[in-house]
Amino acid sequence: MSSVLQTELGRLFDAGRLREPRGFESAAAEVVVEPASLDEIGELVRKCERDRICVAPIGACRTLRCLRSAPVSAGVSLIQMAGVIAHEPDDMTVVVGAGATLAALEAVLARHGQHLPVDPPFPDQTTVGAMLGAAHSGLTRLSAGTVRDFLIGVQFVGHGGKAVRGGGRVVKNVAGYDLMKVMIGSFGTLGIITEATFKLRPLPELYAIAIGYHCAPAEAFETGFRLHDALALLHLELLSPGIRTPLTREGQYLLAAGVGGNRKDADYQLEEIRRLQPGTLILEGADARRFYRVLRDAELPQAPLRMQIAALPRQLPSCLDRPGLQFRAHAAAGVAQLALDDAETAAGIRRAAADARGHARVLSLQPALRGLIPIFDQPPSGALKLMRRLKAAFDPAGIFNPGCFVGGI
Amino acid sequence: MEDGLRGSGIDSGLRADLEALVGADAVVSRRSELKVYECDGWTIEKNAPDLLVMPRSTEQVSAILRLLHRRGVAFVPRGAGTGLSGGCLPLAAPVMICTSRMNRIVSIDLSNRRVEVQPGVVNLHVTDAVRPQGYFYAPDPSSQSACTIGGNIAENSGGPHTLKYGVTANHVLGVELVLPDGEVVELGGPAEEKLGYDLAGAVVGSEGTVGIVTRATLRLMRAPQSYRTMLALFDDVDTATRAVSKIIADGMVPGAIEMMDRLIIGAVEAAFHVGFPPGAGAALIVELDGLAAGLDDHASRAAELMRSCGARSVELARDEAQRQLLWKARKRAFGAVGRLASNYATQDGVVPRTRLPDILREITAIAARYRLRIGNVFHAGDGNIHPIVLYEERDADETRRAIEAGREILKACLAMGGSLTGEHGIGVEKLAEMPLLFSPDDLRVMAELRAVFDPDNRSNPGKVLPRPGSCVEVSAPRRQVPL
Structure with missing residues (x-):
């Protein structure tokens, strides 16, 4: 299959744009295509529709290989469409290719004291497209929200190979149906996201982390909820003892509350946290930023x-x-x-x-x-019926990452 | 033919059937009574429905829609009718379904910061119900003491505080929706993650074209510990806009930054006696909120930035009463303008914030060209402008000029990389401009999304998406009924 497909796709793409899957990509795709333009993606999609070839965007392939029990025929890597297209620091918006990693985006934004406060783990491996497709989020979702709160425009290649846009480049916009919401968390089943426009936020003036240790999860949660009710926390993470960090204490649950704002905001909050949670350890400055990254990327222990x-x-x-x-x-x-x-x-x-x-x-x-437990829950029947209709409308040929989403979509 | 019933599949049999479902007191068919429902806040076009139904429950809505489905009759949902784009103007929909009687707050769960409401609950009543415990519902359109959650969901309403807190879509977690064929579906839910496609997200802002929302789960926010609300006066709007950019570039995220120009300042002062000095060219209301501890420092920094940009004066609201007066002046500015002319049309364009000075200059030029008065009161922090075009409805030529000027303003917004609407919706008002913002492929896919919910095109037909190839004619009022 792979070689036939490769030959066929070879007629559409230069040799440099077509490659064998590497490492765990092979669990997700038989061939990887690296298109460099909307036209090339459009060609690919039309070809796939004609010949009923399954296609999916692969990102770094971390989500797709779990989702799929068998690889799609053609995996689309957007590594050639990974540029920051327009950063408008004064408008606090950015347009970026879906193949860009979040780390690359962050580096551009940080030069202007800005960030996209949706900060999922491993930004150097997570592409913008993957964050949107899989609705990845990070710890600041508590204060800032998730990617659905920051995506103000989206472009994707849908059925017929047509490029489609929703939203725009301004931070407030209700013109037309909200295609952004539809594409976020669609796991590549509706089309190939090629470009995203985000609104941005300023980096906080100060950032500090207050860490508390608790013997039991119930007590840790209770303390956390009290802090959340009393203050304006940036994040509130709770790690069980098996999640190892440099600050983990044997057998203890680690509760990490993030605070920001100006000096007085931060001091007030840290004081309150010390009062509500005696024995709190405070990290500030570079220490806090370093531990933030540890928290963001904290991995679950190896498990089946x-x-x-x-x-x-x-x-x-x-x-x-x-x-x-x-x-x-x-x-x-x-x-x-x-x-x-x-x-x-x-x-x-x-x-x-x-x-x-x-x-x-x-x-x-x-x-x-695999097969013993479904990847997703089953949505209620009425909602699922609409979801199936949406899939049929956006992907009439059934080629976009089929068979692995909710209800077998 | 009976009074008020005419054409389009409507007959007295339908009225009788509807009355059997919801009771005679919940069906209005008298033309004189229906006249109240002939338009929303977009008063340039008017068309009364043939029948109005006011259900009290999800079951009634479902039964009504099943009946209309069987008969192939189109309908238009309506909340409080405070919309500004003609969203609930009946076009090809003879039956209007008004959700105002479904006005119960179903449940309040403060510990999880969730509230479940029926669509007829007034926006402000949500906050009123939880304010004593220190919570609020963030979207705060100027009409919040009248507009309903159902209407807010249809239009994806915003308000001054969306700068920091986001619009309706950011606060609706789930909806119960009655599809146009009468089926009741649950979309989304109270948890933060979505299961499957985010259909609740697609319903928000769909302008009544996907069925009728009969219940919504909303997110509540913890009320800020404190506010600092400032009024800054400037010689002109250019200077004021520069100050806005300075504040935002400094890394602050104010709760709101609102601007009023000379014409609006005059109207508001005459109506509310806020104490605006005569001759001020622009006023900014800047509100910072959050923890009390650091707020004074934030406020003095903002004040310093505004003075450095040339603010004539910057005054901090002394107390809650003065703060409320400022907000009253801002939120009722539209009403105050009513003193200046019999009619006004409010535009809702958006530009990238840095283009505010350009668009305001353009609006001044357009006003001169069309010999109209245009005032500006708007969400400066978001770049969401609200030019208010004053006109006399009885003067046909002036009405035509008002419509034309509005269109030119929207085109200017698009030319600057902006959008047609920040929070009012497309409705009928901006249908003709949609192809300027979206390609035929974009519009086709949006139509496909709509058809997922409403394959027969019976829920508020004729809205949001222009018919392919047709140019919508809005210059003549849509009143087709002899009065």
């Missing part, structure tokens, strides 16, 4: 199965109430990632999340577990 759950924030602790469970939680946002040993435990936690008006998604799993 990793899952993310979202629930009503106050119900999150009960979802995680299992002896020895290893997790990292965006505590006050009601979102946590967990390391699990088996499908049965995962199913139990999935039920608990549903009871807490949320849901669960598998982030990674051992091959032996």
